[in-house]
Amino acid sequence: MKLKLIGISLLLLMGCSSTRLVGTWKNPDIVLFDAYQVLVVGMVRDDNARMEFETSFVDALKEQGVDAMRSIDLFDVEFTSSERSEEELEEVEQQLLDKGFDAILFTKVVGTENRRTFREHINQVDQMLVRFSTDYLEHQEIYYNPEYYDTFNIYHSETSLYCICIGKEIELIWRGEVDVTEPENVNRTIDSYIKLVTKSMGEQDVIFN
Numbered sequence: 001m002k003l004k005l006i007g008i009s010l011l012l013l014m015g016c017s018s019t020r021l022v023g024t025w026k027n028p029d030i031v032l033f034d035a036y037q038v039l040v041v042g043m044v045r046d047d048n049a050r051m052e053f054e055t056s057f058v059d060a061l062k063e064q065g066v067d068a069m070r071s072i073d074l075f076d077v078e079f080t081s082s083e084r085s086e087e088e089l090e091e092v093e094q095q096l097l098d099k100g101f102d103a104i105l106f107t108k109v110v111g112t113e114n115r116r117t118f119r120e121h122i123n124q125v126d127q128m129l130v131r132f133s134t135d136y137l138e139h140q141e142i143y144y145n146p147e148y149y150d151t152f153n154i155y156h157s158e159t160s161l162y163c164i165c166i167g168k169e170i171e172l173i174w175r176g177e178v179d180v181t182e183p184e185n186v187n188r189t190i191d192s193y194i195k196l197v198t199k200s201m202g203e204q205d206v207i208f209n
Contacts, residue, residue: 018184019192022156022177024200032205033163033173035103039096041071043108053190057105060194064208069101097164103207104162104170111156152182159197161206174206 040057044050054070061068096104161174176197183189202208 018181018189019196020179020181021196021200022179024177024204025175026204026206027171027173030173030206033161033207035066035161035163035207037067037069037099037101038103038105038207039069039071039074039101041104041106043106047072049186049190052187053107053193056190056194057107060198061105061207066207093164093170097166102164103173104164105159106162107157107159109155109157113154113156115152115154154182155180157193161201174201174204176200 038061040054040061042050042053042057044053051070051072054072058068058070157178157180159176159178160172162170163173164170178193178196180189180193198208
C-alpha cells in the first residue's frame, strides 16, 4: 500500500508539469533581437482557446514594453475559415509593415501522439527478481480492467518568431518546440506554456530579458 501511495504521489507531481521544452533554434546571424510591435498568432481551431492564448501572450509582451496585437483582432472570420494563397499572405505581410509591425510570433500544433501509462504502478529495484505468482497477481488487471492503463495525448507544438524586415523576406529569428500533455486546465496550461517559451527566449536574448 505504501508503494502504491508513493506511485500515486509521483504521478500527481508529474501531472502538474504539463508543458516541456523539447528544443530551440536561434538564427546564428542574430546576437540580440528586440521588437517594438508584434503580431501574436495562435493557430488554434477553438476560438476561445485562441483568444485566451493570444491575449495572454500579448500581455506578456506588453510587460516587456513591447506593443503587441492579437491576430484575432486583425484577421476576420472569413480569412481563417478557408485556405489562403501565398499572394494573399504577402498582402497581409505588407499591411503589417505599413502598420509598423516588426515581428510575428506564430504558435501552432504540429502533431499529436497517444501514450499509455500504468495506473498507480511503480517498479521497485529490490523486487526485480520476484516470483511469477507475485508478478502475475500484481498485474492481472491488465486482462480484465480497461482502466488499468491511463491514456493521454501529447501535443507537439512550435512557437516561431519572424522578423518583418523592410525590403526582405520575412526571416525566422527563433523557434521553440514544446510538448504539451493533455491539459486538464486550459488556462493553467497556457500560462505554463507562455512562461516556458518567454523564459527560453529571454535566455537567448530574444525580446524577453
